[in-house]
Amino acid sequence: MTAPADWRPGASPQALRARAALLARAREFFAARAVLEVDTPLVVNAPVSDVHIASARVTLEPPAGPLFLHTSPEYAMKRLLAAGSGDIYQICHVVRGNERGRLHNPEFTLIEWYRLGATLEALMDEVEALVRLLLGPAGGARAGERLSYREAFVRELGLDPFAATEAQLRAAAQRRGWQGETGVSRDELLEFLMGFGVGPRLGRGALTFITGYPASQAALAELDPRDARAALRFELYCDGVELANGFKELRAPAEQRERFERDNEERRRVGLPVWPVDERLLAALAAGLPDCAGVALGFDRTLMLALGAAHIDAVLPFPTARA
Numbered sequence: 001m002t003a004p005a006d007w008r009p010g011a012s013p014q015a016l017r018a019r020a021a022l023l024a025r026a027r028e029f030f031a032a033r034a035v036l037e038v039d040t041p042l043v044v045n046a047p048v049s050d051v052h053i054a055s056a057r058v059t060l061e062p063p064a065g066p067l068f069l070h071t072s073p074e075y076a077m078k079r080l081l082a083a084g085s086g087d088i089y090q091i092c093h094v095v096r097g098n099e100r101g102r103l104h105n106p107e108f109t110l111i112e113w114y115r116l117g118a119t120l121e122a123l124m125d126e127v128e129a130l131v132r133l134l135l136g137p138a139g140g141a142r143a144g145e146r147l148s149y150r151e152a153f154v155r156e157l158g159l160d161p162f163a164a165t166e167a168q169l170r171a172a173a174q175r176r177g178w179q180g181e182t183g184v185s186r187d188e189l190l191e192f193l194m195g196f197g198v199g200p201r202l203g204r205g206a207l208t209f210i211t212g213y214p215a216s217q218a219a220l221a222e223l224d225p226r227d228a229r230a231a232l233r234f235e236l237y238c239d240g241v242e243l244a245n246g247f248k249e250l251r252a253p254a255e256q257r258e259r260f261e262r263d264n265e266e267r268r269r270v271g272l273p274v275w276p277v278d279e280r281l282l283a284a285l286a287a288g289l290p291d292c293a294g295v296a297l298g299f300d301r302t303l304m305l306a307l308g309a310a311h312i313d314a315v316l317p318f319p320t321a322r323a
Contacts, residue, residue, distance in 0.1 A: 009316075010318060010319050015314060026134065034087070038089070045067060056097050072112065078114075078289055104312065109300055118292065135306045142206050145208040190214060203241070215230060222250050238305055245295065264277075
């Protein structure tokens, strides 16, 4: 038998040491703030309904019904919050299908945390503090910048995402390589423009937070009581790379169920698998999720920026293709 040529790790010994150091630094950051570290299951009974996230299905013996690898620890962590855990964080591997590229590996590491009673502004302050700590010298000289979703579109594309017609959005997308069908949703066009027209230009020499995403992209976030068109959600960009996604967490079970059902309607429309919603999460919301804000930070991408790596493989012990 010929020995495989790709047995070596993706990350160098220096990158592995840097990875360990940044993980330790992150844990020290939360310990200093009295945030409890938790560890929730990798294998879960209910996948996410998000149309843009593919959950990996697994089979265990004996058969135990449909099981999945989690794409985020969010649902389980919210159940802990509803049960009285207090402020919590987790550093864990997650798995998402259909993701491979310079910034994507199907299995990657998230740092996810929840702060009781926190505003989005306070959580963004904390995210910025952690990211600057993890980036080290690569983060120290960067400016801090906060823009609304609308301001980012106007600045980078000269287009108001809330007022533009679908024809205007489609024309802007086509100028940037869009080749999709004419029957796509408004959200698909906005997400394409964010991914290929706006996002890559954000965070150049800065840590740029984008707030006020469209209400249709709220996911598990509350809507903005001051502007029904927008969600209380932010993302963080650095050198054109999306690093973090945060919410003022929705606590209304009926509204969350409606959003899950709308997701499943869209999944049916585009021919994706449809699974029952996570009734345990909805039961936790009904029992009483405390007022909180939460965020997920991509650890591998942050490490890439800290080391100046051009590809995610350079900071992973073994990318999935060689695992």
